[in-house]
Amino acid sequence: MTAWWRNAAIYQVYVRSFADGDGDGVGDLIGVRDRLPYLAGLGVDAIWLTPFYTSPMADFGYDVADYRDVDPLFGSLADAKAVINEAHGLGLRVIVDVVPNHTSSAHPWFQQALRGENRRRYIFRDEPNDWESIFGGPAWTRVEDGQWYLHLFDPSQPDLNWDDEEVRGEFESILRFWLDLGVDGFRVDVAHGMVKPAGLPDIGRGNQATMVGREPVPFFDNDGVHEIHRAWRRVLDSYPGERIGVAEAWAPTAERLAMYVRPDELHQAFNFHYLFAPWDAAGLREAIDSSLATSGSVGASATWVLSNHDVKRHVTRYGSLARARAAALLTLALPGSAYVYQGEELGLPEVLDLPEEVCQDPQRLRDPDSGRDGCRVPLPWTYEGGWNEPWLPIPEEWAGLSVQAQQGVPGSTLELYRQALRLRRDLEGELVWHDSPEGTLVFSRGEFVCTVNVGGTAVDFGLDGELLLASDVAGAADSTAWWKVKCVP
Numbered sequence: 001m002t003a004w005w006r007n008a009a010i011y012q013v014y015v016r017s018f019a020d021g022d023g024d025g026v027g028d029l030i031g032v033r034d035r036l037p038y039l040a041g042l043g044v045d046a047i048w049l050t051p052f053y054t055s056p057m058a059d060f061g062y063d064v065a066d067y068r069d070v071d072p073l074f075g076s077l078a079d080a081k082a083v084i085n086e087a088h089g090l091g092l093r094v095i096v097d098v099v100p101n102h103t104s105s106a107h108p109w110f111q112q113a114l115r116g117e118n119r120r121r122y123i124f125r126d127e128p129n130d131w132e133s134i135f136g137g138p139a140w141t142r143v144e145d146g147q148w149y150l151h152l153f154d155p156s157q158p159d160l161n162w163d164d165e166e167v168r169g170e171f172e173s174i175l176r177f178w179l180d181l182g183v184d185g186f187r188v189d190v191a192h193g194m195v196k197p198a199g200l201p202d203i204g205r206g207n208q209a210t211m212v213g214r215e216p217v218p219f220f221d222n223d224g225v226h227e228i229h230r231a232w233r234r235v236l237d238s239y240p241g242e243r244i245g246v247a248e249a250w251a252p253t254a255e256r257l258a259m260y261v262r263p264d265e266l267h268q269a270f271n272f273h274y275l276f277a278p279w280d281a282a283g284l285r286e287a288i289d290s291s292l293a294t295s296g297s298v299g300a301s302a303t304w305v306l307s308n309h310d311v312k313r314h315v316t317r318y319g320s321l322a323r324a325r326a327a328a329l330l331t332l333a334l335p336g337s338a339y340v341y342q343g344e345e346l347g348l349p350e351v352l353d354l355p356e357e358v359c360q361d362p363q364r365l366r367d368p369d370s371g372r373d374g375c376r377v378p379l380p381w382t383y384e385g386g387w388n389e390p391w392l393p394i395p396e397e398w399a400g401l402s403v404q405a406q407q408g409v410p411g412s413t414l415e416l417y418r419q420a421l422r423l424r425r426d427l428e429g430e431l432v433w434h435d436s437p438e439g440t441l442v443f444s445r446g447e448f449v450c451t452v453n454v455g456g457t458a459v460d461f462g463l464d465g466e467l468l469l470a471s472d473v474a475g476a477a478d479s480t481a482w483w484k485v486k487c488v489p
């Protein structure tokens with residue numbers, strides 16, 4: 001057993017916005033296939049593909065109507081097979097998304113339910129409770145005959161009833177379908193949501209979405225979800241080749257989150273605590289220490305992530321490209337597995353000025369400023385005096401950030417990531433902190449030392465060693481440097 005995931009770099013492909021293979025303005029699996037050599041050349045170990053299944057796209061594929069087929073917008077099942085096989089040929093593993101908390105309202109099961117058949121597969125009630133949808137508005141919608149159904153997300157995403165044996169059996173069969181096709185694992189969407197508490201108790205206050213991940217909310221993180229993850233682990237383990245499960249789970253405490261990655265459950269969970277850490281030395285160190293301690297407490301490996309398709313890109317969150325580059329080198333030096341969101345290797349910022357009429361994210365219902373369109377703008381590959389009418393407009397100034405503009409250019413963010421991902425392969429050993437001036441972080445892993453200056457003025461770390469890589473002049477404000485030293489300070 002290699003336990004490959006424990007220190008893997010995993011690249012998130014948001015398929016819709018990655019690469020457009022057929023010229024219709026929307027990314028697709030042919031585009032992914034064409035760009036596999038780029039990803040292998042970048043130096044990642046695996047890719048995670050966001051949902052490409054048959055879907056009305058109300059939530060851009062997180063509303064699945066057929067879990068065993070590919071939406072024509074993204075290609076065909078044959079394209080999915082080709083991506084998996086060719087990725088494997090290039091030494092890349094492939095993780096796909098699975099969305100078990102809810103289906104699309106276009107799913108044949110929900111269509112049956114609307115006709116009054118087999119409603120037990122969903123959560124129908126004569127009276128709604130006071131739960132609110134994560135996307136805004138009530139979490140209940142009334143159907144023609146007067147009953148209500150629960151949807152923690154969009155009304156077009158009805159929640160499944162995981163107390164129903166048929167639902168459990170169906171999802172195990174879906175996992176097997178993709179495992180048989182060769183996928184190396186699953187990113188489990190809303191892995192903390194499937195099981196609801198008996199009696200669906202009221203919460204008794206509004207603005208519930210703001211509580212998610214910070215306070216216990218009755219609709220999330222119920223103990224019953226762990227039985228499902230254990231069953232899924234048994235399915236994963238019944239296949240050769242170390243197939244993994246990655247939880248997208250929000251839990252109110254680190255201890256509760258660690259439960260998802262106990263040895264008989266999923267292999268990893270996204271580290272949102274690190275993602276939301278502030279750009280200051282104490283905050284980053286606390287997030288790193290607590291993440292290492294939490295995952296270590298159950299024998300799991302830590303994970304690190306700075307951006308994804310649901311949050312503002314970290315160039316913008318941290319306020320500058322310099323900080324984002326420094327954060328990337330910090331992240332890639334940490335022990336554990338690192339997730340890279342497409343485009344961060346180009347230093348892309350959030351697009352904040354998308355015209356109102358092009359924004360499509362259902363989350364904007366809740367708050368017009370909280371939409372996730374700005375982190376989903378398609379990648380700028382090649383600038384040819386304009387961009388090929390992508391589904392969300394690419395800013396003109398991204399010409400300078402395109403792959404074409406950065407490829408092979410020393411010092412570019414793309415080359416920084418390439419070098420870092422290559423050097424990262426040799427990193428091993430535990431993280432040891434060292435004393436360092438205020439506003440800085442210094443840690444070693446064997447002879448490797450990482451120095452981070454989070455402050456606004458340059459610092460001389462006084463290291464006697466070989467400078468391996470730096471996000472800026474070593475020691476500059478908002479920079480990270482990697483060193484090889486004989487004698488650790």
Ligand code: BGC
Pocket residue numbers: 059062063099153189190248309310
């Ligand atoms: C996904 C989102 C999606 C939601 C509902 C999330 O966790 O990452 O993009 O909107 O689940 O499926």
